[in-house]
Every structure is written in C-alpha cells, then in structure tokens.
Amino acid sequence: MKLPFKYAPYVLAALTLLYSCNQKPQEDKQETQESAALEEKTAKKTILFFGNSLTAGYGIEEEEAFPALIQEKVDSLGLDYDVINAGLSGETTASGLSRLDWFLEEKPEIFILELGGNDGLRGISLAETEKNLRNIISGVQEKFPETKIVLAGMQIPPNMGQEYSENFRKMYADIAQTTSVSLIPFLLEGVAGDPDLNLPDGIHPTEEGHRMVAENVWPYLKPLLL
Structure with a gap:
C-alpha cells in the first residue's frame, strides 16, 4: 500500500529515530572500547631513560638503541611498562637539569640517569658535574x-x-652511595674502546654495541620490575 505524500515526513522521522537507536549501542560500545584502551595505556608504568646521545642512539635507528631493546625485554616478560627514551645528543648535566621538570609532568616508576659523559669530554669541573647530577x-x-x-x-x-x-x-659511586640510588658501575662495559662495537667516531656504539649496553643495564633494572 502506498502512503499518501502527507505522511512522508512522519515515516522519515520514524526511520531516523530507528536508525539512531540502532547506532547508539554501537557508538556506546566504541566509546567503551576506546576508554578501556586509554585506561590500559595510562595504567602502564613508565621507565624513563634520561640521558645524552648514548641513550638517544646517535648514528643508528632509535629502535636499535638500548632503551628500545630494554622495552623488548620488558615485553617478553609480559610486564606493563612503557620505556620512554629521553636521550638528547650533546646533553650535559647542566642542560639535563634545566629540562628535567618537563619530563616529570607524570611520575616515572623508574628513572635511569645517564649523563656526565659530555661533561667529562669537555673538561667541565667535577664539582659542577657532581652538583648537577x-x-x-x-x-x-x-x-x-x-x-x-x-x-x-x-x-x-x-x-x-x-x-x-x-x-x-x-x-x-660516591653519588649513588650518598643518595641511595642503584648504580650501573660502567654503562659501556665491554663496549668502550672496541672499534668493532663503536661507530667511526670511537664514542658511540653500533647496533651490536647497543645490544651489549642493554645487557649491561638489564641485571640492574630487572629486579626493580618484578
């Protein structure tokens, strides 16, 4: 049966209402899923690597740098941690101190401090470097x-x-002891001075070098995660 034209607006309104009712549960489901995903992301604890070009992965891809390799180790254990690479090439302890607050907007569960190398290479006074650290x-x-x-x-x-x-x-060692923080005795143990594990500049590790650095870090980091 064909409805008179005068009823067309009412039919259209009814169809629109029916469509909206069907859409609402889908929209609610999508919003719930998005909210759950956001909560899961924000629920993850963070491991913040705060350092210079060694942390940043100078000369290689960031995913090959040791913080990213640490993320792989964390993921392999099914632990809810996100690694944040806050490395900046050329960073000194003074410049690191000046940008610290920006990275402390949210609480890091673990804070790995890798600074001082550039101070030493520039001959900055040890008193200044120690004070900044x-x-x-x-x-x-x-x-x-x-x-x-x-x-x-x-x-x-x-x-x-x-x-x-x-x-x-x-x-x-003196700083770690008096501030009661954990110490990795030498980040570049087994890497520094080996031309096969460093870029031509002799300072920055290659991909293989970063794998060894990750192995140096892991024994000190793992107990803090479990």
Missing part, C-alpha cells in the same frame, strides 16, 4: 619519592689527565 636525583626524589632511580656510571679516556679521569669514575 645530585640536583637531578634530588629533583626526582622530592617530586616522586617512590620513583626508583638508577645512575649509569661513566668513564672517560685520560685526555684531561689521569687524576681527572679517575676522580670522574669514582664520582658516580
């Missing part, structure tokens, strides 16, 4: 007392003199 650590501790901090120890060649390089090496 301590201020970075205290800045994290004051804002997030429950955050676990790991300090990555560094060594430099004796270009600035044997005494400077030796005191530079000892500085990290």
Whole structure:
C-alpha cells in the first residue's frame, strides 16, 4: 500500500529515530572500547631513560638503541611498562637539569640517569658535574619519592689527565652511595674502546654495541620490575 505524500515526513522521522537507536549501542560500545584502551595505556608504568646521545642512539635507528631493546625485554616478560627514551645528543648535566621538570609532568616508576659523559669530554669541573647530577636525583626524589632511580656510571679516556679521569669514575659511586640510588658501575662495559662495537667516531656504539649496553643495564633494572 502506498502512503499518501502527507505522511512522508512522519515515516522519515520514524526511520531516523530507528536508525539512531540502532547506532547508539554501537557508538556506546566504541566509546567503551576506546576508554578501556586509554585506561590500559595510562595504567602502564613508565621507565624513563634520561640521558645524552648514548641513550638517544646517535648514528643508528632509535629502535636499535638500548632503551628500545630494554622495552623488548620488558615485553617478553609480559610486564606493563612503557620505556620512554629521553636521550638528547650533546646533553650535559647542566642542560639535563634545566629540562628535567618537563619530563616529570607524570611520575616515572623508574628513572635511569645517564649523563656526565659530555661533561667529562669537555673538561667541565667535577664539582659542577657532581652538583648537577645530585640536583637531578634530588629533583626526582622530592617530586616522586617512590620513583626508583638508577645512575649509569661513566668513564672517560685520560685526555684531561689521569687524576681527572679517575676522580670522574669514582664520582658516580660516591653519588649513588650518598643518595641511595642503584648504580650501573660502567654503562659501556665491554663496549668502550672496541672499534668493532663503536661507530667511526670511537664514542658511540653500533647496533651490536647497543645490544651489549642493554645487557649491561638489564641485571640492574630487572629486579626493580618484578
């Protein structure tokens, strides 16, 4: 039966209402799924690698740098952690301190501090470097007392003199002990000085070098995750 034309607007309104009712559950389901995905993402704890070009993965792809390799290890254990690579090439302890607050908008569960190498290569006074490292650590501790901090120890060649390089090496252990943070004795253990594991500049690790760096980090990080 053909409806008179005068009823057409009512039929159209009814169809529109029926369509809207059918769409609403689908929209609600989609919103619920999106909300759940967002909650899952925000529920993940973060591991923040705060460092210089070593952390950033200078000269290689970021996914080959050791923080990304640590993410792979974390994922393989089914742990809910997101690794954030906050490495910046050329970073000194002073510039790191100046940008710290930007990375502390949200609480990191674990904070790995990898800075000081550029200070040493530039011959910056050890007192200045130590002060900045301590201020970075205290800045994290004051804002997030429950955050676990790991300090990555560094060594430099004796270009600035044997005494400077030796005191530079000892500085990290002293800082870790007096601030009660974990210490990786030497981040580049087994990598530094090996031409097969470093780029032509002799400073930055290759992909294979970064795999070894990840192995150096993992024994100190893993117990903090479980």
